[in-house]
Amino acid sequence: MTLREYHQKRNFKATPEPDGEEEVQLADEPMFVVQKHKASHLHYDFRLEVDGVLKSWAIPKGPTLDTNAKRLAVKVEDHPLSYGHFEGTIPEGNYGAGEVIVWDTGTYRSAEFEDDEFDAKENQKKIRAGLRSGQLKFTLNGKKLKGNFALVKLKNVETGKSWILIKEGDEYAQKMDISKDSTSAISDRVLEG
Ligand code: MN
Numbered sequence: 001m002t003l004r005e006y007h008q009k010r011n012f013k014a015t016p017e018p019d020g021e022e023e024v025q026l027a028d029e030p031m032f033v034v035q036k037h038k039a040s041h042l043h044y045d046f047r048l049e050v051d052g053v054l055k056s057w058a059i060p061k062g063p064t065l066d067t068n069a070k071r072l073a074v075k076v077e078d079h080p081l082s083y084g085h086f087e088g089t090i091p092e093g094n095y096g097a098g099e100v101i102v103w104d105t106g107t108y109r110s111a112e113f114e115d116d117e118f119d120a121k122e123n124q125k126k127i128r129a130g131l132r133s134g135q136l137k138f139t140l141n142g143k144k145l146k147g148n149f150a151l152v153k154l155k156n157v158e159t160g161k162s163w164i165l166i167k168e169g170d171e172y173a174q175k176m177d178i179s180k181d182s183t184s185a186i187s188d189r190v191l192e193g
Pocket residue numbers: 037039043044045058096
């Protein structure tokens with residue numbers, strides 16, 4: 001149901017993107033993925049596994065480890081879990097035409113757990129509640145992105161699709177703009193900005 005918009009926008013005879021039919025093994029901790037996407041405008045697609053799909057936001061400037069930066073994250077349609085491994089070129093004339101790499105990936109969890117009390121079901125509940133309330137605090141365990149982050153929904157924007165991604169202060173925070181890193185986290189692909 002939630003993938004209807006994803007399917008409506010794409011012709012799977014013409015794009016190499018996954019149709020979402022393939023089974024994906026669920027792990028204890030949900031996955032996150034950031035895809036660098038050189039479409040008509042370069043952007044980064046930030047995706048969090050929630051209830052069997054990838055909740056997705058387009059971040060024009062990309063995620064950051066700088067606690068002083070607030071990055072606009074525009075909510076887009078849910079993607080299938082299998083999209084989390086997709087790299088390749090969406091051909092001209094298709095929705096989102098251009099090159100895609102997996103810029104970072106790993107697992108994430110609600111930031112409301114101490115290390116010794118993690119519970120997979122509780123985690124899903126906290127994540128759902130955070131997304132509903134428009135304030136989700138979570139911890140990323142990726143190759144490039146690590147530590148605590150917050151996604152906060154902007155209440156006074158009419159579309160209801162504007163969120164802000166913020167890096168919270170911790171030992172992984174740094175001033176350097178890591179979105180300049182143009183390498184794939186899962187292959188030897190490179191996608192320059
Ligand atoms: Mn995109």
